[in-house]
Amino acid sequence: MSTTTATRRPSREPRPGRGRRPSPGRRAFQVINVVVLGGFALICLIPFLNIIGSSLATPGELTRRAFVIIPETFTLDAYRYVLSTPTVARAMGVSAFVTIVGTFVSLLLTSLMAYGLSKRYLRGRRTINFLVVFTMLFSGGMIPTFIVVKELGLIDSLWSLILPVAINAFNLVIMRSFFQAIPDSLEEAARIDGCSDLGVFVRIVLPLSLASIATIGLFYAVSYWNTYQSAILYINSSEKWPVQILLRQIVIVATGLNADANAVDVVPPAQSIKMAVIVVATLPMLILYPFIQKYFVKGALVGSVKG
Amino acid sequence: MPMLTPSAPSSASAVPAAGPADAVPPGLAKDLDQRRKGSANPLWKHRALYLMILPGIAYFLVFKYLPMGGLVIAFQNYLPFLGFTGSEWVGLDHFVRLFSEDTFFLLLRNTLVISALMLLFAFPMPIVLALLLNEVRTKVLKKTVQTIVYLPHFMSWVIIVSIFYVMLSIDGGSINNLIVAAGGEPVRFLTDPDWLRPMYVFQEIWRATGWGTIVYLAAITSVDEQLYEAAELDGAGRLRQTWHITLPAIRPAIIIMLILSIGDIMELGFEHMFLVMNSLNREVAEIFDTYVYTAGIQNGQLSYASAVGLFKGLVGLVLVMLANRLAKKFGEEGVY
Numbered sequence A: 001m002s003t004t005t006a007t008r009r010p011s012r013e014p015r016p017g018r019g020r021r022p023s024p025g026r027r028a029f030q031v032i033n034v035v036v037l038g039g040f041a042l043i044c045l046i047p048f049l050n051i052i053g054s055s056l057a058t059p060g061e062l063t064r065r066a067f068v069i070i071p072e073t074f075t076l077d078a079y080r081y082v083l084s085t086p087t088v089a090r091a092m093g094v095s096a097f098v099t100i101v102g103t104f105v106s107l108l109l110t111s112l113m114a115y116g117l118s119k120r121y122l123r124g125r126r127t128i129n130f131l132v133v134f135t136m137l138f139s140g141g142m143i144p145t146f147i148v149v150k151e152l153g154l155i156d157s158l159w160s161l162i163l164p165v166a167i168n169a170f171n172l173v174i175m176r177s178f179f180q181a182i183p184d185s186l187e188e189a190a191r192i193d194g195c196s197d198l199g200v201f202v203r204i205v206l207p208l209s210l211a212s213i214a215t216i217g218l219f220y221a222v223s224y225w226n227t228y229q230s231a232i233l234y235i236n237s238s239e240k241w242p243v244q245i246l247l248r249q250i251v252i253v254a255t256g257l258n259a260d261a262n263a264v265d266v267v268p269p270a271q272s273i274k275m276a277v278i279v280v281a282t283l284p285m286l287i288l289y290p291f292i293q294k295y296f297v298k299g300a301l302v303g304s305v306k307g
Numbered sequence B: 001m002p003m004l005t006p007s008a009p010s011s012a013s014a015v016p017a018a019g020p021a022d023a024v025p026p027g028l029a030k031d032l033d034q035r036r037k038g039s040a041n042p043l044w045k046h047r048a049l050y051l052m053i054l055p056g057i058a059y060f061l062v063f064k065y066l067p068m069g070g071l072v073i074a075f076q077n078y079l080p081f082l083g084f085t086g087s088e089w090v091g092l093d094h095f096v097r098l099f100s101e102d103t104f105f106l107l108l109r110n111t112l113v114i115s116a117l118m119l120l121f122a123f124p125m126p127i128v129l130a131l132l133l134n135e136v137r138t139k140v141l142k143k144t145v146q147t148i149v150y151l152p153h154f155m156s157w158v159i160i161v162s163i164f165y166v167m168l169s170i171d172g173g174s175i176n177n178l179i180v181a182a183g184g185e186p187v188r189f190l191t192d193p194d195w196l197r198p199m200y201v202f203q204e205i206w207r208a209t210g211w212g213t214i215v216y217l218a219a220i221t222s223v224d225e226q227l228y229e230a231a232e233l234d235g236a237g238r239l240r241q242t243w244h245i246t247l248p249a250i251r252p253a254i255i256i257m258l259i260l261s262i263g264d265i266m267e268l269g270f271e272h273m274f275l276v277m278n279s280l281n282r283e284v285a286e287i288f289d290t291y292v293y294t295a296g297i298q299n300g301q302l303s304y305a306s307a308v309g310l311f312k313g314l315v316g317l318v319l320v321m322l323a324n325r326l327a328k329k330f331g332e333e334g335v336y
Helices: A024-055 A059-064 A077-084 A086-117 A125-137 A142-151 A169-180 A184-192 A197-208 A210-225 A229-234 A243-251 A270-304 B004-014 B026-037 B047-075 B093-100 B102-122 B124-134 B139-154 B157-168 B174-181 B193-221 B225-233 B238-263 B270-276 B288-298 B302-329
Strands: none
Touching: A024 A270, A024 B124, A024 B139, A024 B157, A024 B193, A059 A270, A077 A086, A077 A270, A086 A125, A086 A169, A086 A197, A086 A210, A086 A243, A086 A270, A086 B047, A125 A169, A125 B047, A125 B302, A142 A229, A142 B047, A142 B288, A142 B302, A169 A210, A184 A197, A197 A210, A197 B047, A210 A270, A229 A243, A243 A270, A243 B157, A270 B139, A270 B157, B047 B093, B047 B302, B093 B102, B093 B302, B102 B124, B102 B193, B102 B238, B102 B288, B124 B139, B124 B193, B124 B238, B139 B193, B157 B174, B157 B193, B157 B270, B193 B238, B193 B270, B225 B238, B238 B302, B270 B288, B288 B302
16 A cells, blocks of 8 residues: 555655755765765675675685685585585475465464454454554563463474464554555445445455555565574474574584585585575575565554554 | 464354344345344444454464463473463562572673663664765665665574674684784684674674664654755754754654663563574673573473563563653653
8 A cells, every 4th residue: 555654755855955055065074974874885785795705606715815705716516515405405495385374374364453453443443452562562471482382282383483473463553554544435335335344355455455465475474584583492303494493503503414414425615505505595585675675664664653 | 273273262252143144145134234223233243354353363362462371380380291270389489589590690781781782882873874874865876775774684683693603703704814814813703702792782783773774764754844944044054954953853763762672671682692692602692581591491491481581571561661651751752
């Protein structure tokens, strides 16, 4: 939905009135400002470039050169090795499953509940809203949640990565405000034409809010792909590890791939394997990022603007 | 799906008096209902809406409020096979133990020191960056910088800590390579307790600063252009315009973010610290969030760990409410 609080504000060109006749002082400020911002952007970017560059470099170059961003000779050895091990592929599969199924479940539950709560005439709405917001301020915490998940028999099931985090209260509140922005008259018209509550939701509200649902879906997808805490709490068997757990095992604990050491004949040095695994685990986000960034900004704003 | 089980009985209670109207199509049923009773029972009239929010309510009850109730084990010696009801009650024993142990002061110190560093260094960064971005005239440049600095926000802590782990490592990490190339001694960033806090705060800044600007940039765009023009006529330079117009305009946003940060003083988050913690830096790294895991999951002291978690959560709740109250007292809007 584009008519949200955040986007209703008229977008402004950079102030035309300021600095019509730039004095030397202002010019200097502009230059310094650009340098500072450029430096900041570089600090954000360089770790990624360093890891990607090093993962493509030969072992010899890695030991010879201190800081690799663009390797002199490219090699895919580390990737060939990483992708030849069943471990990485399996973990990527687990993460993909959790991301796809989880996003679907979360969107379904969140949008249904958000729509119901967006109706001012729904009795008990205030109480439910309060109970939802309260969970953002206080929670049972790690141990009681762990016990509940255990008692439900979800330990070591991939559902334990999805169900305990199926609805994010923050996303729910954002989506509720999306739905509230839809004019009531549209729904009334549909109702006069004989639509039921569910019919209005499916035929009128959902098609109108596809963009915002996609935004929230992306929020969920990112958090499912990045799932880590749930996995170390609830997943025991290594064949059900999502990629984040495997990444920690390989890079920080420095085990995990050892079991597959005989997968290929030549084992590249540990350093480039680590980097290649980091890149493989990051790649889905990196590829999606340019497309989803603007939706994210929109979503983040709706939550932060009151009204 | 096991999740559906608990919702089954409540679905029956939310739809009372499912009478003969069940047989007719929903739209018609509503009409009939209204005609029969005049104004229909609102619960029945909006039964579809209630059915729609039901799975969500079930989620919050099972995965949010059931664990909250489960906090009673903080006052028990909880044993899984005895359950919530069968375990022995011990009153405040776990809390007494927590407060009388040296660990408590270690945890409190570590948590508060890092929180203070975060408030001091990480909190102002997005404000500064937003102000700088606001001064950029070239649209393409601004967009490019924004796109780049938002990126780390989408990376998991595992990825971020892994990237820095490889870069900071003592054998062959790029940063240590550079230090050695410049004639220095390699630095044990990853294991030296003195480096833990700077590293932690730097990684937090690295990840969150760009994304944090969004709120402030939005607040800045709502400033009335005429204010700047008037200030310019009065001879105010850029710095004074920023100080007297832009900063006051984003003050509500700053206050709200500050309230939220203060509420999180006790809750730094589990994942990041857990990932950078190791046996060599544990003494400065262990915070309440990680200690709950260490005591509860690794050492199996479920009740004691719950008590630690409850203490942390209650202090957090009180802090948020205090900060909110304070903000309102000073004429700000507050969050809740």
